[in-house]
Each structure stands twice: as C-alpha cells, then as structure tokens.
Amino acid sequence: MDMRPIGVFDSGLGGLTAVRALWQILPEEHLIYFGDTARVPYGGRSQETLLKYARQDVRFLRSFDLKAILVACGTVTTTALPTLQKENDLPIVGVVEPACRRAAAVTKNKHVGMIATPASVRSGAYSRTLHGLDPEIRVIEKACPLLVPLVENGRVRPGDVVIETVVREYLEPLRQSGIDTLILGCTHYPLLTDVIANVMGPEVELVSAGEEGAFELKRMLKSRGLRADETQRGESEFFVSDRAEDFENLASLFLQEDLHHGARRIDIEEY
Numbered sequence: 001m002d003m004r005p006i007g008v009f010d011s012g013l014g015g016l017t018a019v020r021a022l023w024q025i026l027p028e029e030h031l032i033y034f035g036d037t038a039r040v041p042y043g044g045r046s047q048e049t050l051l052k053y054a055r056q057d058v059r060f061l062r063s064f065d066l067k068a069i070l071v072a073c074g075t076v077t078t079t080a081l082p083t084l085q086k087e088n089d090l091p092i093v094g095v096v097e098p099a100c101r102r103a104a105a106v107t108k109n110k111h112v113g114m115i116a117t118p119a120s121v122r123s124g125a126y127s128r129t130l131h132g133l134d135p136e137i138r139v140i141e142k143a144c145p146l147l148v149p150l151v152e153n154g155r156v157r158p159g160d161v162v163i164e165t166v167v168r169e170y171l172e173p174l175r176q177s178g179i180d181t182l183i184l185g186c187t188h189y190p191l192l193t194d195v196i197a198n199v200m201g202p203e204v205e206l207v208s209a210g211e212e213g214a215f216e217l218k219r220m221l222k223s224r225g226l227r228a229d230e231t232q233r234g235e236s237e238f239f240v241s242d243r244a245e246d247f248e249n250l251a252s253l254f255l256q257e258d259l260h261h262g263a264r265r266i267d268i269e270e271y
C-alpha cells in the first residue's frame with residue numbers, strides 16, 4: 001500500500017478526461033493535477049519545445065512526493081515519454097500504448113482511425129504502436145489543430161455550429177474510409193465525444209486516450225503494489241500556469257463537480 005499522491009498533467013483541460021476516469025476507478029487515490037494553461041496548445045510545437053515543457057511539468061509535479069505520474073497528454077506521450085521515463089526514478093505512464101491496445105482489441109475490420117494534434121501525428125507513434133500490435137491493421141490518421149483551442153474555450157456542445165462545422169470537416173474523410181474504430185488520440189477530444197459520435201455514427205467505436213491511460217495507471221499501480229488504502233477517499237488538487245478562474249469554471253463543468261480547493265496558479269518557468 002502506498003498513500004503518496006499521483007501526478008497527472010496535460011497542456012490544459014484535456015487531462016481531465018483521465019481525471020474523470022481515475023475518480024471512477026481509483027477513488028481512493030490522491031491526485032495532483034497540473035494544466036499548463038499558459039502555454040496551451042502544445043500540439044503545434046517542436047520536439048525540443050515539447051521536451052522542455054514536459055520536463056518542467058514533471059519537475060513541478062515532483063516538488064510533491066509522488067509515487068507515479070500519468071502523462072495525460074497525447075502530445076507529450078508521443079514526443080517525450082521515453083526521455084521522461086529515463087530521466088525519472090518513478091513510474092511514468094502515457095496514453096498511447098493503452099489506447100492502441102484497446103483499439104486493436106475492439107476493431108473487427110482492422111481499419112482504425114486516429115485523430116490527434118499535429119505533433120502526435122508527425123511522431124508516427126500511434127501507427128507504429130498499432131502496427132506493432134497487429135501488422136494487419138490499416139491506420140488512417142488526421143491532425144486536428146483547431147480542436148484544442150475550441151475545447152479550451154468551452155466550445156464542446158452538440159448544437160454549437162462552430163465546433164460541429166470544424167469536427168465534420170476533419171472527420172468526414174475518416175467516416176467515408178470505412179473505419180470501425182476511432183482513437184481520440186489527444187486527451188482533449190473525449191470532451192467532444194457527443195459531437196464526434198454524431199458525425200461518426202453508432203457503428204464506429206470511440207477510444208479515449210485519457211480513459212485508457214487511467215486504466216493503464218491502475219494496472220501498473222496494482223502490479224507494483226502501489227495502490228492506496230481502498231477504504232479511504234482521495235483528494236484532488238489542481239494547479240495551472242495561468243488564470244485559475246477560467247480553468248475552474250470549465251473544469252467543474254466537465255467533471256460535473258466543483259473543485260474542492262479551486263485551482264492554484266504557479267509559475268512554470270521556475271521549474
């Protein structure tokens with residue numbers, strides 16, 4: 001048993017899709033969440049910048065005595081995970097492998113779509129991982145750079161003509177390609193599940209990278225004997241690198257719960 005907290009981070013709100021799942025499957029765990037809201041979006045940035053940001057995010061989280069970190073960000077997972085794992089002496093879990101494993105398990109026609117940020121698509125990490133799991137899987141990938149800024153502005157509801165138009169334009173080629181499974185490879189995208197599902201239709205299974213990362217974290221904690229006392233209830237603390245109020249409002253909307261201690265602002269450049 002290990003009562004130390006788990007660090008979770010993303011560029012902004014996207015990692016909340018993992019937090020929502022963690023609250024369901026590991027309610028006893030204490031979470032320290034960091035959203036790098038001053039520098040979101042990460043998805044269009046270079047490998048070097050992303051590595052610098054990811055190292056700072058991890059250094060901030062490690063100012064707490066953590067037992068593990070969940071990189072609840074597809075972009076950081078695809079570009080920096082192995083380096084972070086090498087440089088840190090605690091378990092660090094990402095979202096790509098678990099999302100690919102789930103997609104490989106659910107696809108029937110072996111035709112899988114993957115949407116993510118430009119940096120994640122450029123990295124080729126999702127298609128490499130899928131092909132490693134099953135060389136027969138055909139993968140069609142699409143970068144969707146406009147989705148993260150829209151999500152960060154709370155434009156996530158079906159009926160919002162702006163988000164619906166953008167999602168339809170990105171997804172139409174994937175819909176027509178005959179995929180039966182779509183990986184939401186950026187953790188922001190599951191916040192658009194209803195809008196995406198409306199475009200893709202009920203035959204296409206959606207796989208949430210944020211959720212699958214949470215399941216993977218649970219498996220890892222269990223296998224290493226790191227779970228907290230299951231009779232306890234964990235608390236979650238939220239930190240951001242820009243205006244706390246904006247994050248709090250949207251976060252409580254997405255989590256359907258008020259953040260108990262609000263969100264606190266830190267200066268990420270100090271780390």
Ligand code: DGL
Nearest residue numbers: 014041042043074075187
């Ligand atoms: N939510 C992140 C991801 O999973 C980052 C998106 C962004 O900041 O561009 O890729």
